[in-house]
Amino acid sequence: MSQIILGIETSCDETSASIVKNGREILSNVVSSQIESHKRFGGVVPEIASRHHVEQITYILEQAMVEGNVTFDDIDAIAVTEGPGLVGALLVGVNAAKALAFAHKKPLVGVHHIAGHIYANHIVEELTFPLLTLVVSGGHTELVYMKDHGSFEVIGETRDDAVGEAYDKVARTLGLPYPGGPHIDRLAHEGDATIPLPRAWLEEGSFDFSFSGLKSAVINTLHNAKQKGETLPVENVAASFQESVIEVLVKKTMDAAEEKKVDRILLAGGVAANKGLRRELTATCEEKGLRLTIPPLSLCTDNAAMIAAAGSIMYDLGRRSDDRLNGRPGLELK
Amino acid sequence: MNGLAIDTSTFVMGVGVIKDGILVGECITNINKNHSLRLMPAIRNLLEEVEISPSELDRIIVSEGPGSYTGVRIGVTTAKTLAWSLGIPIVGVSSLEVLAHNGRYFGGLISPFIDARRGQVYTGLYRWSNGRIECVKEDQIIQHSDWLSMLQNMDEEVLFLSADMDKHEEIITSALSKKAVIGNATELVPRPGELAFIGTQKEIEMETHEFHPNYIRLAEAETNWLAAKRGEESKNKGE
Ligand SMILES: [Zn+2]
Numbered sequence: 285m286s287q288i289i290l291g292i293e294t295s296c297d298e299t300s301a302s303i304v305k306n307g308r309e310i311l312s313n314v315v316s317s318q319i320e321s322h323k324r325f326g327g328v329v330p331e332i333a334s335r336h337h338v339e340q341i342t343y344i345l346e347q348a349m350v351e352g353n354v355t356f357d358d359i360d361a362i363a364v365t366e367g368p369g370l371v372g373a374l375l376v377g378v379n380a381a382k383a384l385a386f387a388h389k390k391p392l393v394g395v396h397h398i399a400g401h402i403y404a405n406h407i408v409e410e411l412t413f414p415l416l417t418l419v420v421s422g423g424h425t426e427l428v429y430m431k432d433h434g435s436f437e438v439i440g441e442t443r444d445d446a447v448g449e450a451y452d453k454v455a456r457t458l459g460l461p462y463p464g465g466p467h468i469d470r471l472a473h474e475g476d477a478t479i480p481l482p483r484a485w486l487e488e489g490s491f492d493f494s495f496s497g498l499k500s501a502v503i504n505t506l507h508n509a510k511q512k513g514e515t516l517p518v519e520n521v522a523a524s525f526q527e528s529v530i531e532v533l534v535k536k537t538m539d540a541a542e543e544k545k546v547d548r549i550l551l552a553g554g555v556a557a558n559k560g561l562r563r564e565l566t567a568t569c570e571e572k573g574l575r576l577t578i579p580p581l582s583l584c585t586d587n588a589a590m591i592a593a594a595g596s597i598m599y600d601l602g603r604r605s606d607d608r609l610n611g612r613p614g615l616e617l618k
Numbered sequence: 619m620n621g622l623a624i625d626t627s628t629f630v631m632g633v634g635v636i637k638d639g640i641l642v643g644e645c646i647t648n649i650n651k652n653h654s655l656r657l658m659p660a661i662r663n664l665l666e667e668v669e670i671s672p673s674e675l676d677r678i679i680v681s682e683g684p685g686s687y688t689g690v691r692i693g694v695t696t697a698k699t700l701a702w703s704l705g706i707p708i709v710g711v712s713s714l715e716v717l718a719h720n721g722r723y724f725g726g727l728i729s730p731f732i733d734a735r736r737g738q739v740y741t742g743l744y745r746w747s748n749g750r751i752e753c754v755k756e757d758q759i760i761q762h763s764d765w766l767s768m769l770q771n772m773d774e775e776v777l778f779l780s781a782d783m784d785k786h787e788e789i790i791t792s793a794l795s796k797k798a799v800i801g802n803a804t805e806l807v808p809r810p811g812e813l814a815f816i817g818t819q820k821e822i823e824m825e826t827h828e829f830h831p832n833y834i835r836l837a838e839a840e841t842n843w844l845a846a847k848r849g850e851e852s853k854n855k856g857e
Contacts, residue, residue: 324843331687331837338691342702343827356703372688375654376695382658383699387672607658 288354289599290362290384291592292345294377295369295397296423297321297328299340302588303352303359307596308407312352313582313589316340319463326462327452334372341380348588356388363595366394366605367615368423374611382609393595394605397586398424398617399436401552403594404583414546418537420561421553422448422463425493425533427540428617434601436617439540440491447529448555450495454502454525458518469558472526475519479505481528491540498528530564537565541574549576556584620670621677622661622700623814626653626693627685627713628732630781632810633660635668636818641811643668648781648807653692661696675706679817681808682710684740684757684834685732694831701829707822708829711813714757717779718744719812720805722751726775733782734759740834741765759834762786766793775799781807 286306293300297318303311318336322328349355364381367374378394385392401424402417411433419426425447427440445453448465455464460471481501484494502525509516541549549569555561562578569576583590623634629650635643643664647656665672680697683690690713701708717730724746731741739762743755769776770793778790779801790798835841 325839329837329839332839334687334691335831335833335837338695338698339830341695342698345699346702346827372691375688375692379654379657379692379695380699383696384703386658386662387700387703607662608655610652610655 287360287596287599288358289592289596290348290359291588291590291595292362292364292377292381293397293400293586293588293591294337294341294373295365295367296373296586297333297336298586299337299344300586300588301344301348302592303348303354304407304589304592304596307593308410310407310589311354312348313587314344314348314351315587316344323462326456328370330370330372333370334376337373337376341376345380345384356390359388359390361391361393361595361599363393363395363592363598364609365397365400365591366609367397367612369397369611369613371611371613374613378609378611382607386607391599392605392609393598393603394609395591395594395598396615396617398426398428399594400590402428402430402550403597404552404579404587404590405550405577406597407583407589407593408579409577412548414544415548415550416537416541416544416546417550417552418533418565419553420447420533420551420555422446422452422555424553425495427491427537429540429544429546433597434603438617439544440493440536442493442495444494444496445499447493447495447533450499450529451555453499457503457506458521465555465558468522468526469560471519471522472560475517475521475523477524477527478520479516479524481505481524483528483532485532491536493532493536495529498525526560530561533561534564534568538568538572547574549574551576551578552584554585557581619676619818620674621679621814621818622665622675623679623810623817624657624661624693624697625681625713625716625808625810625813626657626689627681627683628689628781628808630807631656631660632808632813633657633664634810634814635664635670636811636814637668637670639818641814644809644811646807646810653689657692657696672700672704675700675704677706677818678708679814680708680710681713681716681813683713683832684759685713687833690831690833694829698826698829702826708826709817709820709822710829710832711816711820712742712757712832713808714740714742715744715751715753716808716813716816718742718751719816720779720801720809721777722746724777724799726777726799727754727769727772728777728779729769730779731762731782731786732780733785737761737763739765739786757834762789763793766790769794777801779805
């Protein structure tokens with residue numbers, strides 16, 4: 285018997301709904317990005333994101349159901365991002381999901397946003413355990429160990445900025461438009477890593493990350509050069525910054541894989557779109573004989589198919605939410 | 619017609635059900651507790667009590683704002699999604715118009731308001747006339763002191779209605795003295811039953827997808843951005 289899940293994601297600035305069959309087959313995945321609306325503010329404005337979500341939500345739901353060619357009768361459960369994220373944004377998805385679940389008597393499954401990012405990989409290649417996921421996005425930088433479906437152990441996380449945040453801040457310093465990550469990635473390929481920048485290894489054996497020191501080092505380097513009347517080629521700054529970030533991410537992932545004795549690595553989150561990171565992680569995993577999965581770009585950024593995929597597993601595991609489901613901006617992954 | 623009315627635009631959470639012109643159920647709380655968590659259980663409980671299933675609903679009525687941005691969104695998102703997914707129309711009613719109905723039969727002007735911080739209020743002016751509540755001055759956001767001086771110049775009694783009365787009663791009575799009438803406790807909170815009645819009598823104005831909250835004002839970031847842009851433009855013109 286087939287299982288059909290309707291997924292809903294509104295935790296940040298994408299309004300998305302998706303129909304996923306049997307946890308892995310995407311029947312539709314509609315994503316309405318608000319990036320153009322936030323560009324002029326240089327970042328996501330929570331109130332404006334929330335307003336967009338309310339305006340878009342039923343359009344997106346309808347489009348997902350039409351494209352997926354399903355009716356409410358076909359749907360087994362509704363999965364929605366419960367947190368973490370922007371509270372006002374989360375509330376739109378959560379309340380829409382509760383209304384649907386109530387109106388059509390469907391089970392409701394609250395999903396952790398990061399679990400969604402991890403399960404984007406399940407759509408690409410079925411997950412096998414144990415595994416380790418490197419989660420990199422605008423809001424998250426985490427190493428998550430899983431010994432089975434639905435079991436998450438965060439073994440390392442950032443102590444300050446998320447990696448995507450560091451990219452955006454450095455991009456702003458370099459005068460690049462928002463969002464800056466893709467610009468740095470592109471420029472990095474045109475330049476050379478000639479500028480010495482620190483690597484934040486933290487204490488021995490720690491799988492945590494820290495990017496604020498690196499960010500400050502970039503800002504200081506630019507400042508000092510300016511004082512001396514020198515100009516540093518922006519490509520070289522980008523390349524040097526990116527090299528430092530990637531070296532730390534890849535090394536920590538490899539160390540964690542060794543300690544946890546896993547031979548399967550997943551990459552997840554919006555920064556997984558970074559070509560430099562993809563290339564380096566692919567090469568290193570190959571060298572070490574580790575199996576690596578990286579989702580296509582459309583499944584790296586926020587989307588509801590990943591929420592439906594994670595929701596499908598949670599549903600099978602018997603996890604249910606009730607009418608009192610609420611948006612939880614600081615929800616922990618467990 | 620079975621109508622479900624939802625109001626979470628302020629601290630007051632209201633759910634009402636009307637069946638063929640009869641108010642069959644009303645649930646209302648006036649406490650500072652989480653609407654997002656409590657709204658759906660309240661809807662479910664009330665509909666179960668009055669034995670109407672979601673598929674038997676003919677219309678969803680929602681308080682469309684102004685009020686708390688988040689509060690309005692919780693109500694509107696729930697209402698919109700119910701309406702769209704059940705294939706029934708949605709009708710929006712001003713949160714101030716709902717409150718104004720608590721002044722039915724009053725002879726003078728009615729000024730419902732919602733505190734909007736920094737001395738401001740969302741308010742409008744209404745009047746009971748020809749057997750119905752009419753809007754005299756449209757809903758707006760304004761410094762309460764400015765609003766009250768405008769009312770001082772109108773030679774009529776004014777009934778003030780608001781769940782935020784405690785913060786504003788003093789400025790109202792000192793500005794208008796005997797011309798000000800303050801509603802009693804039951805009249806100060808918007809009633810979901812009133813919302814339901816207004817909503818069942820209203821024309822359906824738009825498709826569910828097109829239905830948006832009425833925040834009255836722009837997001838702060840947008841206001842600042844527009845002000846900065848205007849500043850740039852006038853600077854460029856000056857050069
Ligand atoms: Zn994300």
